Amino acid sequence: MxxxxxxxxxxxxxxxxxxxxxxxxxxxxxxxxxxxxxxxxxxxxxxxxxxxxxxxxxxxxxxxxxxYSFFTMTPKGKYPVSVCMGTACYVRGGEKVLEEFKRQLGIDVGGTTPDGLFSLDSLRCVGACGLAPVVMVGQKVFGRLAPADVKGIIDEFVALERGA
Amino acid sequence: METVKLTIDGRHVEVEKGMNLVEAAASIGVKIPTLCYMNLHGLGYGNGPGACRICVVEVEGRKTLAPACKTSCTEGMVVRTHTPRVVNARRTVMELILSNHPKDCLVCPKNGHCELQELACSLGIREVKYDGEVTSFPKDMSLSIVRDMDKCIMCRRCESACNELQTVGVLSAAGRGFHAVMGTPFGESLQDTGCVNCGQCVAVCPTGALSENSNMADVLRVLADPAKKVVVQTAPAVRAALGEEFGLGGQSVTGRMTAALRRLGFDYVFDTDFAADLTIMEEGTELLGRLKAYLDGDRSVKLPLMTSCCPGWVSFVEKNFPEAEDYLSTAKSPQQMFGAVAKSYFASKLGIDRCDLVVVSVMPCVAKKSEAARSEFSHDGDPDVNIVLTTRELAQLIRQFNIDFTSLPEENFDMPLGVSTGAGVIFGVTGGVIEAAVRTAYEVYTGRKLDRIDFTELRGTDGIRSATVDFNGVPINIGIAHTLGNARKLVKEVVAGTSPYHAIEVMACPGGCIGGGGQPYHRGDASLLAMRATALYGEDADKNLRKSHENPYVQQLYDEFLGEPCGHLAHELLHTSYYDRKPVVEECIYSIKNNG
The missing domain is CATH 1.10.10 (Arc Repressor Mutant, subunit A)
Incomplete structure (x- = not known):
C-alpha cells in the first residue's frame, strides 16, 4: 500500500x-x-x-x-505580493514594477523567497484602476507605483518582521 | 420515440429527436469526419467535447459553421456537410492542429493507424501555414503503455475512457490553455499511479500519443537465438481480431494465425485456450469448494467468487478494493498458468532447463505485459512468461516478414498445449469465462450431462448482466460485468455484503478481451466488438469438445503431472495471491515541504 x-x-x-x-x-x-x-x-x-x-x-x-490560477501548490510567503497586470495597470507600467519586484526579491512569478517571507504573483485587476499601477501585499494596497518605490515597500515589511 | 425530420445534403432524413448531426448523417451513409468524437453505442459511453472542430458543417440560418458532434437535429434543419466553405474550414482546423504536432510520422508507433494522419491525408494537407509555439512534454512509459504527450491533440477520448468507462481516474487534463496536457496527477509516471494498465486509453487514442510498450524487438532477438526453444501461446480473443489487420474482419483466423506463427520461427505454437481449460478446472473446483462449504453452513467462506483472469481487473481490486481481495479466485490467469506449465511440465518433456525455454504470449491486452512482469510469476528470476506481444504487434511482425496472411493455409496448434475446447475459446468475450465455468461446474457438481451447452442467458452486451443457473435444485446466481466502471458497481456490493451473487465474472475491457487495449484499435466502434464476439461463439459452436473438463490433454496433464485440481502441485503452480496496493493516509511527523 x-x-x-x-x-x-x-x-x-x-x-x-x-x-x-x-x-x-x-x-x-x-x-x-x-x-x-x-x-x-x-x-x-x-x-x-x-x-x-x-x-x-x-x-x-x-x-x-x-x-485555476488562484490555487497554488507552492507555499505562499508570509507577505504575498500581487502585482496587478490588468489593462490600466499594465499600460501605466505594471510590468516594470513586477520586474523590479522579481529583481529585488530574486524570485519569479509563482515563487517564494527562501526565508518564506515574500511570494510573488501577478493578477488581473483588483478594481482600483484609478490607482494604477497597483500592488497588493497581503491585504494592503499600494497605488501609483513606480519601480523606484519597490525597495521601500519590501523594506517596510522586512522592518515589520524584525519588529515583530 | 419522438422523431424530427431534417435535410442533410439534400436528402430527407428522419431521426430520433436529440440525435447529433454526426450520427444522423451516418444513418444515411454520409460520413462527417471526426477526431475527438466517439460513441461507444450500447455502453452509454462516448466522448464529444466539441474540441477539435473537424466536424463543422453548414446549417442553414446559422451565421457560423456548427460542430456536428455537438449539434442536435431539429425539425426542418437543412444541413450541408461538404461545401467548399466547410472543407476550407476543416483544412484550416487541421493545419492549426498540425502546427503543434510532431512530423515524425515515419517512426511513429501509430504510423498507418493514425486517425490524424488519415484525416490530414484525406484533406490533402501539403503544408502547414501556421508556425508557432510547440508544446513539449517528457515522455512517459509503464511496462504496458507509452505516453508521448507531444502527439496529444487534446481530444480527451482517453480521459473519457479512463474516467467514465473505467472509473480508474488517472488521466485528466492538467493546466490550462495552450499548456494544458492530458496528464497523470502531479505529472507522475503512469507506473506510480492508480493506472491498472487496461489500455482503453490506447484503444481510443486517435494519434501516437498513447501506444503499447512494444516488445517486438525482444521477440525477434529470441527467435534469432539458436540456443533457445521459443514457444508461443495465443489468447482466445486474438484470433477474432487479427484478421482485421489483413482484410479478414469478422472471422476467426485461428488456422492462419497458427501458420503465420510457424513461419515467424516459433518452435512450438500453442494455445492459451488450453490454459483457459486448465483455469476452469482450477477456478471451477475452487468455486464448487466454496459453494459446498457455504451450503454446508460455513458462513466464513468468501462468496461470491470473483474471476481473476483479467489483470486490469485484478489490479483494479488491489488498488481500489483491497478488502475484496479474498473474493478473487486464487487461480492464476490463463496466460500465467500456461507459462507455469510450459516452464515445468513442457520443459521437462523436452528435457531442457526452464531458462532455455522462452515463453512468448500474444494477447489482446496491454495489461498482460505488466502481469507477466509481476515478481510472483517468476522462478529464481526467470519469468514464467518472458515476452508479451499484443495482437497489433503480431500483425506488425507478420507484415515485417512479408507473410501473405490471406493466402496462408489453415494449420493446427502443436500438441500437447495446443488443444482446447470451445469453453476455452469463449474466454475472450464477456460472459465467456463464467459460461465455461458453469459448463464444467454443473457437470461436476450434479454428475449429470448438460442438456444444452449454450448458456445464452450469460451472453450479451449489457454492461452488467445477471442470471440464475439451476444446479440440480440449487440456484446459482451469477453476475457479469464488463468495463471497470460496471465492475466497480458489483465489487461495491461485495464489499458492502449485499452482493446477491455466488460468482462474478469481470473483464475490464468493453465486450471483454475482444475489446482489449492490445487489439486492433476499436476506437469506440461497438459493431467491431459484436463481430469479434460472433466469431468466438462461432468457433466454440464448431468444436467437438466444448467443456473444459473434457479436454483430453488437460486430463493427461493432471494424470501425468499435476495430480488433482486444486491439489498440492496445482496450488503451487497455478494459484497466486494478491496485494493491497491502495494508497492510505498515515499520521506521521512531516515538515512542510515545497512541492514546486
Missing amino acids: EKICMPPKRIEEIRAICREHGNDAGELINILHAVQNKLGYLPREVQELIAMELGIPVSKVYGVVTF
Whole structure:
C-alpha cells in the first residue's frame, strides 16, 4: 500500500473542512478554497487526502488545482505580493514594477523567497484602476507605483518582521 | 420515440429527436469526419467535447459553421456537410492542429493507424501555414503503455475512457490553455499511479500519443537465438481480431494465425485456450469448494467468487478494493498458468532447463505485459512468461516478414498445449469465462450431462448482466460485468455484503478481451466488438469438445503431472495471491515541504 504522510492535526483540519461541505464532490472548489485559506497552499498530500475524503480520483483534484490560477501548490510567503497586470495597470507600467519586484526579491512569478517571507504573483485587476499601477501585499494596497518605490515597500515589511 | 425530420445534403432524413448531426448523417451513409468524437453505442459511453472542430458543417440560418458532434437535429434543419466553405474550414482546423504536432510520422508507433494522419491525408494537407509555439512534454512509459504527450491533440477520448468507462481516474487534463496536457496527477509516471494498465486509453487514442510498450524487438532477438526453444501461446480473443489487420474482419483466423506463427520461427505454437481449460478446472473446483462449504453452513467462506483472469481487473481490486481481495479466485490467469506449465511440465518433456525455454504470449491486452512482469510469476528470476506481444504487434511482425496472411493455409496448434475446447475459446468475450465455468461446474457438481451447452442467458452486451443457473435444485446466481466502471458497481456490493451473487465474472475491457487495449484499435466502434464476439461463439459452436473438463490433454496433464485440481502441485503452480496496493493516509511527523 502506498502511504501518504501528514501530521495528525493537519489531517483532522482537512477532514473537518470536507465534512463541513458534506464530503460532496460538487463542493470541490469551495473545499479547495477553504483548505488553501487555512494552509496557504495545496500540496500534493493535501490533494490526495481531499480526493479520498470526497471519493473522487486525485487526478480530478489536481486538474482543478492546476486549472485555476488562484490555487497554488507552492507555499505562499508570509507577505504575498500581487502585482496587478490588468489593462490600466499594465499600460501605466505594471510590468516594470513586477520586474523590479522579481529583481529585488530574486524570485519569479509563482515563487517564494527562501526565508518564506515574500511570494510573488501577478493578477488581473483588483478594481482600483484609478490607482494604477497597483500592488497588493497581503491585504494592503499600494497605488501609483513606480519601480523606484519597490525597495521601500519590501523594506517596510522586512522592518515589520524584525519588529515583530 | 419522438422523431424530427431534417435535410442533410439534400436528402430527407428522419431521426430520433436529440440525435447529433454526426450520427444522423451516418444513418444515411454520409460520413462527417471526426477526431475527438466517439460513441461507444450500447455502453452509454462516448466522448464529444466539441474540441477539435473537424466536424463543422453548414446549417442553414446559422451565421457560423456548427460542430456536428455537438449539434442536435431539429425539425426542418437543412444541413450541408461538404461545401467548399466547410472543407476550407476543416483544412484550416487541421493545419492549426498540425502546427503543434510532431512530423515524425515515419517512426511513429501509430504510423498507418493514425486517425490524424488519415484525416490530414484525406484533406490533402501539403503544408502547414501556421508556425508557432510547440508544446513539449517528457515522455512517459509503464511496462504496458507509452505516453508521448507531444502527439496529444487534446481530444480527451482517453480521459473519457479512463474516467467514465473505467472509473480508474488517472488521466485528466492538467493546466490550462495552450499548456494544458492530458496528464497523470502531479505529472507522475503512469507506473506510480492508480493506472491498472487496461489500455482503453490506447484503444481510443486517435494519434501516437498513447501506444503499447512494444516488445517486438525482444521477440525477434529470441527467435534469432539458436540456443533457445521459443514457444508461443495465443489468447482466445486474438484470433477474432487479427484478421482485421489483413482484410479478414469478422472471422476467426485461428488456422492462419497458427501458420503465420510457424513461419515467424516459433518452435512450438500453442494455445492459451488450453490454459483457459486448465483455469476452469482450477477456478471451477475452487468455486464448487466454496459453494459446498457455504451450503454446508460455513458462513466464513468468501462468496461470491470473483474471476481473476483479467489483470486490469485484478489490479483494479488491489488498488481500489483491497478488502475484496479474498473474493478473487486464487487461480492464476490463463496466460500465467500456461507459462507455469510450459516452464515445468513442457520443459521437462523436452528435457531442457526452464531458462532455455522462452515463453512468448500474444494477447489482446496491454495489461498482460505488466502481469507477466509481476515478481510472483517468476522462478529464481526467470519469468514464467518472458515476452508479451499484443495482437497489433503480431500483425506488425507478420507484415515485417512479408507473410501473405490471406493466402496462408489453415494449420493446427502443436500438441500437447495446443488443444482446447470451445469453453476455452469463449474466454475472450464477456460472459465467456463464467459460461465455461458453469459448463464444467454443473457437470461436476450434479454428475449429470448438460442438456444444452449454450448458456445464452450469460451472453450479451449489457454492461452488467445477471442470471440464475439451476444446479440440480440449487440456484446459482451469477453476475457479469464488463468495463471497470460496471465492475466497480458489483465489487461495491461485495464489499458492502449485499452482493446477491455466488460468482462474478469481470473483464475490464468493453465486450471483454475482444475489446482489449492490445487489439486492433476499436476506437469506440461497438459493431467491431459484436463481430469479434460472433466469431468466438462461432468457433466454440464448431468444436467437438466444448467443456473444459473434457479436454483430453488437460486430463493427461493432471494424470501425468499435476495430480488433482486444486491439489498440492496445482496450488503451487497455478494459484497466486494478491496485494493491497491502495494508497492510505498515515499520521506521521512531516515538515512542510515545497512541492514546486
